[in-house]
Structures are given as structure tokens and as C-alpha cells.
Amino acid sequence: MEIKQEKKGNVLILNIIGRLDSNTASQMENELMPLIDKGDDNILVDFSNLDYISSAGLRTLLLAAKKMDKKDKKIILCSMKEFIHEVFEISGFTSIFTIAENEDEAMKEFE
Amino acid sequence: MENNLVIKMKNDLAEISRSNVLIEEFCEENKLSNKFIFTLNLTLDELVTNIISYGFEDDEEHEILISITFSNEKQELTMQIEDEGVYFNPLNISKPNHIDKPMEKKPIGGLGIHLVKKFVDNVHYERRGNRNILTLTKKTNN
Numbered sequence: 001m002e003i004k005q006e007k008k009g010n011v012l013i014l015n016i017i018g019r020l021d022s023n024t025a026s027q028m029e030n031e032l033m034p035l036i037d038k039g040d041d042n043i044l045v046d047f048s049n050l051d052y053i054s055s056a057g058l059r060t061l062l063l064a065a066k067k068m069d070k071k072d073k074k075i076i077l078c079s080m081k082e083f084i085h086e087v088f089e090i091s092g093f094t095s096i097f098t099i100a101e102n103e104d105e106a107m108k109e110f111e
Numbered sequence: 112m113e114n115n116l117v118i119k120m121k122n123d124l125a126e127i128s129r130s131n132v133l134i135e136e137f138c139e140e141n142k143l144s145n146k147f148i149f150t151l152n153l154t155l156d157e158l159v160t161n162i163i164s165y166g167f168e169d170d171e172e173h174e175i176l177i178s179i180t181f182s183n184e185k186q187e188l189t190m191q192i193e194d195e196g197v198y199f200n201p202l203n204i205s206k207p208n209h210i211d212k213p214m215e216k217k218p219i220g221g222l223g224i225h226l227v228k229k230f231v232d233n234v235h236y237e238r239r240g241n242r243n244i245l246t247l248t249k250k251t252n253n
Contacts, residue, residue: 021131022160023124052131052149054156055223062219069214083149090229091222092210 003031011110012041013103017049020057029060036067043068044106048079058091065096074098078106112184114141118177122163127156130177141181143188143251150230151188154247157223158192158201162243166196186251193244200236201227201245 001024004015012035020028036043045061061077068075078100080088088094100106116137120126131152138148159175167173176193204224209217228234233248 019128019131021127021156023127052152054153054160055220055226056156056160058222059220062214062217065214083146087153087226090226092212092217095211096214096217 001027003028005035007041008107009110010041011044011107012039013044013046015046015049019052020050020060021052021054022056025054025056025060028057029063032060032064033067036064036071040071040073042074042110043076044103044110045075045077046079046103047077047081047084050081050084053084053087055091058087058093061097062093074110076100076106076109078103112182114181114183116177116179118179120159120175120177122167122173122175124160124163127159130155130159134179137179137181141183143181147188147249147251151190151249154190154227154230154249155192157227158245161199161201161223162192162194162196166194166199166243168197188249188251190247190249191244192247193242195242198238199243200238202234202236 001016001018001020004017006013006015014032016028018024065075076098079102080099085099088097088099098109100109114137116133118130118133120130134152134155135148138151155177162175173195178191180189201224207221207225231247231249235246237244
């Protein structure tokens, strides 16, 4: 698992590459939480290069969303593969996250 | 015809990625779909993570034994997970009551077993001596 960062205006785009399993989710947590604590940007998480997610990955995203909510900032997800979307649905996460079709659509949501 | 795969895992989370690769190869040999591979890996990941995180009361090394059988005739895959950890029957875990709750009310965690039950067709639990034996089946058309 690797996270690539890119900044567009007041949006920090995080491209997650690889797998978010029990082993790598804690690695993501360690990278993501300081970014949220220090930063003042909205966050877009790009899932186009994410091949796998387990409940440990969902847990990290929920932690991030709760933190962003407290800061009154937005976190949006985009470009989710079908089976990953299904995991979100079963977990009830589609109702708490804004999930955009692609990066362009997501950027509109921040406006 | 039946094909088998046996994986001996240590109680270390890093072992999950290694097992997922072996499962992927096995599934591809048996011409199972990417979605099937994904749900099977997720099932293994969730259950083994629970065993590693909560199953052992000492810091010793333990073996977790995974046996997978695919029946071509029945188009059904069976996965058995065997460990010598504390008694744990995932069937006793009820559906989390926070699935429909808004974010503020969602607790962190508690989703793994729920996902497993959604993704497989059948779960059977047995405590044999000091071992937990969990048997899961999944049809390919599901």
C-alpha cells in the first residue's frame, strides 16, 4: 500500500495504491491522521488504484471522516471499483460518505 | 474433481498478504472470478485477523491452518480455518445495530464478521478439544 499526495486548490488528493487489509490499514492510519491534524484542506481519496479493502480499511476511513467532521472539513471518495463499493454498501458506509464517480465529479462537490 | 490448497499461517498479520496471493493463484487455476477471489480473501482476512488479535493469550507463535477445497462438480468452495486460540464462535455475534446509523453514532470497528456472513453461503462452527474449527462454503454463482 502506498499513498500519493497531490494538492489542487484547497483540496488534498490522496491516491491509495494497492491493498487496504488489516496489515496495511494501520500504515494508512499513521500517514493520514497527521495530515488531517496538521492540514487545513478538504480531502479527496481516489480509489482508482485500490484493489482491495477489508473492515480494517473501513475503520481507518471512518476515523478520518470523524476527524474531518470535527474540523468542519469535507472528505470525499471517488473512482471506487464495483466490489469495493459493495463492501461500502453492506457496511452502511454509502450513507456517510460522498462517493463520486471520478475526480472531476468529486471536485465539483467541493465547490 | 476436487482441488485442494493448504496454507499454514503464523499468528502474524503480515501472513495475510502471503495467504491472499496463494488463494488468488488457486482461484485463478480453478477459473473463479475476480469478485469471487475478492470475497474469499476478505473472508480469510477478517476471520484470521480476529484470531490473531484476540485468540491467543500468550505471545508465543501459533499455527492457523487453512484448508481450501474446490469442487468442480458442485461449483462450490469450502474453506476451513482451524486454530488453537480461545473459544470463539462467530455465529454468536449478532448483526451490528449501527449499519443504518449516521456517522456520529457509528462506533469504530465491528464490521468484519458482518461482511463475512454476507459474502459466504454457509458458516459452521465446531469446538474440537482446544481448537476452533470454522467451515465456510460458497457457491460460485453467488
